[in-house]
Amino acid sequence: MGVMDPAASTSDDALLRAAAAGDDAAFALFYRRHLDGVVAFLRRRVGDPELAFDLTAETFAAVVLAAPGWRGEGEPAAWLYGIARNKLRESLRRGRVEDAARRRLRLEPVDLDDADLRRVEERAASGAGHLAASLAELPEPTRRALVARVVDEREYAEIAAELACSEQVVRQRVHRGLRALRARMEEAR
């Protein structure tokens, strides 16, 4: 049975605020809490564990840069996944993994060997449940539609039948959910 990290006593909001003040231990807690979920989120969308690692690194680097701008509006997890999604989109658009945040932070590239690649796959498998956690912070109807469509990649008709509403309503909820996630992309550029 999957198990989440037990260090749940400090909120993500508090961790981000502490990290912005230079508390690297708080950042580490935030990183460990969400790492598997972010890896799982990205691994499902790219065909290579190496690329998933790079995007994960870029996502958390962007979090470091954006943390000082965190005002506690919205849910940190949704904000984090918004950054991840934005990094993924940017990378797809450019045809290469975005590394602007890592360069700004002067982070050295992490070299991966075979064992690391297997570790990516392990984390992706164990962290899959975290994704649902991040999206769960959205309003329930929106979250259900968004998860069904974007995460589970199901057909609108099937979702509409399950949620007992029209396809048009499902589309509106998905659109609303994506817009809410995008609104939280406060990463520094």
Added chain:
Amino acid sequence: MSGDAFDELERGLRRAVRREAGVASEPAAAPVPVRPRRSRRFTRRGGALALVAALVVGGGALAATGALDVGAPLPDEPGPPPTPHVGAGTAQGPMRILPLRVADPDGGPPWALRTFASSRGGSCVQVGQVLDGRFGRVRPGAGGRDQLRPISATPGQDSLCSFVARNGYPVVRGLRSIEITGGVTDPRQCGGGPCPVTAVRTIRYGLLGPAARRATYVGAGGRAGASQTIDGAHGGAYLFVLRTDPAPYAHTGERGSHGPGPVRDAIRARFADGTVLRVAGHGRTHAALPGVARHVAAPTSVRAAVTATHTGDLAHATWTVVFHAPVAITRADHGYTLTVAGHAGRDCSLRTGRGGGDATTSDIARGEAISFTIGPAFGGGKRTTWCPGAFRFRIGYRSGSGPFRGRLVGAATFTVPRR
């Protein structure tokens, strides 16, 4: 300092957090620790090599020579023996040593790639050296002499399995490993201490599919280095074995606090349609490889009745969620998943099953009864009671690289009343 790539990333990010906020580094943080790099040569089979070490007398000349012979096979890594229908499975069918050969820069046997299929749908690749038709690695063998020690074809052990394959060959964009001769990871001793590092090789390899035509090694700074023609008929394999300066490895025998620092090399590949992609290493793309469009055949329906029964009172219940598999599972990247939606967390403020979930890891026959057992700790690891409110167990069918939750098979719900 040790750990994997994620630990190394965490250390870098923590330093960045302090820098961004203008907080001085902790005194103990200097010099900045760098993750030791594992050498495929000696660390991956440490258990076996420890036994060999007891037989070895000191000797410094570890480099491969023309006098090598084939020794006993290297034992598999410790752990339960692989089984055909569980986890990564076992090797199945013929093993193919690809025609591609690359000379060893230090005079050892030539390097090659071997591919094989796994019993659970994977296509696997491993890198090694070839001597007298045998595939293995040069390791201390009988009497402490270097020998070509054959390695097994076991999915996940000294191999990487892909679930994308073309024409029977795996598609793997790029893997990198370091082969070190000597140093602290060599079990042999020289004058009571580690033998000097006498050779380091950087190995980059992959299989880019039938449309790949040429691969070029791109060194640090973007300088194009060695280049090789790719045979698309044999999986589009490429393999570079490059002599690497051993000096940075002198103290640790592998990348460590005095290691060589970041690696910025890469592999650039050209394809039949003229596309050029940086497929592996620094600045790599994740654009689709030409000729390797992914095809996933999805079953038309995966719905099934799901029942949930519990023991104990609702607040403390242990639930058993049961369904009959609507589709057979025969691949390691396919399976059924359980996720839980509901209130969780220390103060029940989480509205999901964060981290709560389970998945099958073995073959399943169509119609076979599958059960997951789940308790109140699903969402937090420490809870002994379910939070008040509604819960939904969702069974999913996961195929290929799709979402973990997968397509909906069925669901069951229950409500825990407020206490």
